[in-house]
Amino acid sequence: MARALYGAPENPDFIVGLDQLLNQLKFDLLNGTKPFLNLIGFGGSGKTTLAKNLCWDPQVLDKFKENIFFATFSKTPHMKIIVEKLFEHFGQPKPEFQGNEDPVYKMRNLLEQKAGESPVILVLDDVYRGSEDLVKKFNIPISNLKILATSRAKLNLESCITHRLEKLPHEDSMTLFRHYAELNDTCPQNDLANQIVKCCGGLPLILKIIGSRLHGEEAFESWQIMERGLSQHGGSIVDSDDEVLATLRKSFDVLDDKPMLKKCFMDLGLFPEDQMIPVSALFDIWTELHNLPEECYAVPYIDDLTLRNLSTLVVTRKVASEKDDYYYNNHFLKQHDILRDLAIHLSNEKPLEQRENLIIDINENNHPELWSEPKKQGISARLVSISSGEAFNSKWWSMKPDGAEVLVLNIGSNDYALPDFIKYMRELKVLVLINYSFHPSQIHSFELLGSLPNLKRIRLQRVSVPSLCKLKKLQKLSLYMCTIGPAFESCPMDISDALQGLVELNIDYCKDLVKLPADICKIGPLKKLSITNCHKFSELPKEIGNLENLEVLRLSSCSDLKQVPDSIKRLQKLGLVDISYCTSLKQLPEDFGDVCNLKTLYMKGCSRCELPDSVKNLQHLKVVICDEETAASWETFRPQLPNLTIKQPNAEINLNWLERL
Secondary structure, three states: OOOOOOOOOOOOOOOOOOHHHHHHHHHHHHHOOOOEEEEEOOOOOOHHHHHHHHHOOHHHHHHHOOOEEEEEEEOOOOHHHHHHHHHHHOOOOOOOOOOOOHHHHHHHHHHHHHHHHOOEEEEEEEEOOOOHHHHHOOOOOOOOEEEEEEEOOOOOOOOEEEEEOOOOOHHHHHHHHHHHHOOOOOOOOHHHHHHHHHOOOOOHHHHHHHHHHHOOOOOHHHHHHHHHHHHHOOOOHHHHOHHHHHHHHHHHHOOOOOHHHHHHHHHHHHOOOOOOEEHHHHHHHHHHHOOOOOHHHHHHHHHHHHHOOOOEEEEOEEOOOOOOOOOOOOEEEEOOHHHHHHHHHHHOOOOHHHOOEEEEEEEOOEOOHHHOOOOOOOOOOOEEEEEEOOOOOOOOOOOOOOOOOEEEEEEOOOEEEOOHHHHHOOOOOEEEEEEOOOOOEEEEOHHHHHHOOOOOEEEEEOEEOOOOOOOOOOOEEEEEOOEOHHHHHOOOOOHHHHOOOOOEEEEEOOOOOOEOOHHHHHOOOOOEEEEEOOOOOOEOOHHHHHOOOOOEEEOOOOOOOOOOOHHHHHOOOOOEEEOOOOOOOOEOOOOHHHOOOOOEEEEOOOOOOEOOHHHHHOOOOOEEEEOHHHHHHHHOOHHHOOOOEEEOOOOEEOOHHHHHO
């Protein structure tokens, strides 16, 4: 076995918590038909350790014997050097290359020869996204050849099985830490060790670094200093340990050629740890902050952050298989706590007055020093995030972030007054206010928003929305898990006057909504109206036909909705309608076929809804998404609708996320 593992001769000395994933990888390696395996996880998660352990597994060794080649790719792989090592590993003379393509040609000949004789596995460690073409050069159409690539981001490879390495649970983290710190059950440092491990975020490399640093340290005071150092930084090991920071920076440095994606990664730090980040809120921020023409231009950044393993996408409810007009109200991002700490650390590297992202945490009425007295220099941040706990008493200091374009308020109290300095934020374009406590928060001083000339987007989550004030420039209002009765019932003016420029209105999971005020139907610019998951909602105003610019109408999962007004036939620009899971809806309006520009109709879970004969006039209708029984009803009209496609996707509903919101 002297040359069985080129470049990685050592077998990992101690691993924990990887058995299940090891068995999955081993099964795919020994029994699977696909040539590529991709093991992904961000820096320090244990990818290399698991890959090495796989190579030393007795069953793997028994099949591949000495035909196991392990090479580190890194950020700038050199094909010639890798091929030279491959020849050396197999005991072949060092090749002479003629031109840039010759290394690939000679390598493929060698692999064809060796894999033709017995099974071969190539382990390509630490492959950076963008190196897929180079990885593909190692693949030859021989069943005896397997390739395992480890990477921080998911690789774009055909015929590939992807496995994701998650963080270690606390019990396994303790076991690993105690091993490197050489703690036994009777050591007095065990309680401190428990606190230290919580700050390591389940990352094996960080547990090893900190555990090894405390190895042999018998002085109780040294352990206290380590624990205190982490606690003083809010539990952020990134701020307290240079070696850990250097390790994590590698996950960020891969974005050097994508400055916009770097900013998007750092923006995830605007939201509290261990909380779901609404993708639609990120769309609001990025669309306005980066001058994107439409929200759809923000989608690639979500995909890229997920593919690069810098965040995890959670879809809470999926009704259709394809993206619905870039509707992402059911999409959230989750980020590892340590990656969030890294985003905040990077945001805080510049002096306070020069930071683009100003992130402030307030707990138990402790406020940052910068608020206690006026500053000589202003604050130039474009994004401001303020997180306040339940004990915060809404007393605000003298900070005036006059140039901020985005304000994110993360709150945890039953009563909350908007900060007085909002009235000075003349450049503010986006306000995101999220309450993370169980009960809706009562919001005060909402009228301050009426003085802001550039405020275009507001997203409120789990709050009792107060009486609306005049918001002339507001284009998008999103109300999520809110109590909205006071806003609609106590408004001192017509809602159409308060929201005269509104283009998009989203109302989701608002349980007290019974009917939509008729005044909303006077808002001329309104193009998108979404009322979803509002189970008491039973009535659309008959004036809905006055919304002559309406293009999208979503009413999904409104189980008490019994009818759609006949006036919908006047909506000549309406291109998408979603009535999925409106289980009380017995029929569509008789003249529904007059919605002449309708292109997409979602009817999943509407098996009791009868179709009027007029639907045969929907000549522009391209797609109907529905269940089997409704599909049979639409088949009757297929001769009159030759361009119609009927889809029957399986719904995927996951309600576990509600516990984390």
